[in-house]
Amino acid sequence: MMARTSEPLDPKRPSSRKQRGATTILDVARRAGVSPMTVSRVVNGEKNVRPATRAAVLAAVKALNYSPNPAARSLAGAEAARIGLIYSNPSASYLSEFLVGALDEASRTSVQIMLEKCEATSAGERGAVRKLVASGAAGVILPPPLCESHDVLDELRISGLPTVAVATGRFGKGASCVRINDYAASREMTNYLFTLGHRRIGFIKGHPNQTASIEREKGFTSAFADAGFKLDPAMMVQGYFSYRSGLDAAETLLTLKQVPTAIFASNDDMAAAAVSVAHRKGLDVPGDLSVVGFDDTSIATNIWPELTTIRQPITAMAEVALDLVVQAIRNHKRSGGEAKSVDHLVTYSLIKRGSVASPKGAPKPAAE
C-alpha cells in the first residue's frame, strides 16, 4: 500500500461545519469568565452558585441576548418528551378530533407523538404498550375505549410510565384522567326531556364494562328518582355502544305494549339506530318519538333529523391530557417518586337539534 496520511487535517482548525450565528452557552461562559457548566447552572436556576457568579453570568446572558438551544437541551437529556398515544377502535370522528387536539398541543409544546394502533385482544394491548416503551415513550395518553382496559393499564403500571386517560370514569388506578361529568350530563339531558313533557323515556345502556355507561345510567335513573316520576324497568334495555346493538335495543323498546315517547341512547350511534328503526316502523321523529344521543360524534349531524345530544369538547380534552402527561413526566424525572394522579373535569354542553319535540297530546312544556 502506498503512503497514506489519514491524519484528519489540522485538529486546531475548527472551521469545518457551517456557522449558525446563534450565541451559544460557550460564548456566554467566556464573556462571564466561567465554565459553560456554571452558565448552565445559572440558566437552569440551580442553587449552588455564588450570587456574584450568578450575577456575572446573568449579565453576560443579557448582553449577548443568549437563549438556550432547545434541541441541544433536550438531546442532552433534559427532557425526552416523546409520548405515546394508543388507540384501538378507529372510531372515526372521535379519534379525529382527539388527534387534532393532541397534535396541536404537541406542536405547541414541541413534544413528539408516537401513534400505536392495537388489536382489542389482551396480547395486542399489552404488545402495543411494550412497543411504545421500547420506542422510548416517556408517557402515554389513552383515548377511549382503551382507557378502560385492564391489560393496558396494568402493563403501563408495570412500566411505570405516567399515563393520562381521557373520558374514562374510572379514576385512580395510578393514571390521571380527563373527562366530563357523565353523571351530571345524563341527568341534565333527562331533565330536559322532562321539561318537554316526556315521562315514558326509554334508555339504551352502553357497554356494561365501561365506566361511562354506568355513570350515564345512574344520571338517568337518579333524575327520575329526584323528579318523583316512576321509571318502568322495561324502559331500560341493554346496548353495547354499537349501531347494531342500538337496532336491537330500539326494536325491543318500540315493540312494547306501551311504547316510550322518547328514547335516550347512551351514545350517538345507538341513537341513530333508534331513529332508523322508528322510520322503518313508520314513526315520525320527532313527531311520534323523540331521540337523544350522547357524544356529539359526526353521525349526530349526518342523519336526519339531526340528533340532540351531549357534546364533549374532545379536542380540548386531548390538549389537556397531553399537557398533563408532559407535566407528569417532568415531575417523574425530577422527583423520581410516585406521581399523584389528578382527575380533571371539563365542561360538556347539551346540544339541541331537531330530533326532539314535546310528546303528542302533552301539555305545552313548562317554561324553564
Add this chain to the structure above:
Amino acid sequence: MMARTSEPLDPKRPSSRKQRGATTILDVARRAGVSPMTVSRVVNGEKNVRPATRAAVLAAVKALNYSPNPAARSLAGAEAARIGLIYSNPSASYLSEFLVGALDEASRTSVQIMLEKCEATSAGERGAVRKLVASGAAGVILPPPLCESHDVLDELRISGLPTVAVATGRFGKGASCVRINDYAASREMTNYLFTLGHRRIGFIKGHPNQTASIEREKGFTSAFADAGFKLDPAMMVQGYFSYRSGLDAAETLLTLKQVPTAIFASNDDMAAAAVSVAHRKGLDVPGDLSVVGFDDTSIATNIWPELTTIRQPITAMAEVALDLVVQAIRNHKRSGGEAKSVDHLVTYSLIKRGSVASPKGAPKPAAE
C-alpha cells in the same frame, strides 16, 4: 498528592449516562449491517443508495420501530422540516384516517406537522395558507375537499411552497397529487352491478365542482356505453355529497314510474341516505333495491345493511403524500429549482358487503 486515577474508567463500558430505551440510528445500522450514515441517508430519502441496501435498512427500521430523534436531528444541522396540513371539513372518518397516516409517517421521518383548520370561505382559506407560511411551513398537504379549492391552490402557488393534494382528480396546477383512479373504480363498480343482473341503475352524482365527481360519473356512463346497455337519463340525479342531498336524490329516483333496481351513489353518505329512504318507503335492501357507495367511510359499516363500496386506502395515501412533500422540500432546497409535480396513483378495492343482491326475477348472475 495521593495516587489518582483520573482515567475515565474502562472506555469500553458505555454505561454512564441514563438509559432511555429509545432505539437509535445505531441500533438500526447494526441490525441492517450498514453504517449509521447509510441509515440516515435512507431515512431521509436521499438517492445514492443501492435498492438492496435501502430495503435492508427499511426492514430494520420497521423491525425496530425506529423513529429519529428530532432534537438530535435539528441539532446536527438539518433543520426540522415543518409541514402544514390544512383541513376544512371535519369529515370525521376521513380526517381521522388521514391524520393517522400523516402522523405515523411524520413520526417516522420526524417532521413536524402543523394543523390548520379553515373556514370554507375564500378569505378563510387564504388566511389559513398565509398563517401556515408565517409559521414557517416548508410544504403543505391538502386532504379533500380543500385540494380542489382555487383559493388555496392559488395562495400556495404564490408562496411557492411544495404542495401535495390528496384524492383530487385535478392534476397539474403546480401541485402533486395522490389519488385513486376514480374513473376505473366507478367503472368496476358499475360492471359488478351488471354481472349481478342489474340494468336499471340509478346514479347519484357528487358535488359538481369536485373533479372526483366528474370522474366517477364518467366511469359510470362509460361502463354503460361499453356494455352496450341503454342508460335512461332520468336515472342520473344531482347530489352534493351530503347525506341531506342524498335523501332528495334517492326520493327522486324512487318515485319514478319505473324505479331502479340498484342505486350507485357517488359517496357513502348519500348511499346511506338512499338506504334510509328505501326503508321509509317499505323497500327491502338489498331484496328490493341494491345500494352501493364510494369511499368506505365509517358510515358504510355503521348502518344496516352494510354498504358495498369502493375503499380508498386513505391512511396509506396520507403517508405517501407526506413523503412526497418531504422529498419535494428537499429538492426545493438543494436544487432551488422548480419541483416537477407528480401524479401518484394508489390502488383502490371494491368491498362487497350486504347492501347488494341480484334484482328480483333476474336470471342468476353470470359466473365471473
Add this chain to the structure above:
DNA sequence: CCACTTACGGGTAACGCTATCAATGTGCCG
C-alpha cells in the same frame, strides 16, 4: 490546628444525528 463536611465550580463525556470527505467499488473510454 487537624480531620471532616459542604458549597462551589470545572473537566469530560455523552445525547443521536448529519455534513464532510475519504475510501472503496463499477463501468466506460481511449
Add this chain to the structure above:
DNA sequence: CGGCACATTGATAGCGTTACCCGTAAGTGG
C-alpha cells in the same frame, strides 16, 4: 489495461447542552 468519472458506503467530527464525577475552597467542631 490504465485511468478517470461516478455511484455507493464508511469514518470522523462536531451541533449546544447537561449529567456525572472530582477537585478545591470555605466552613465546623473538637
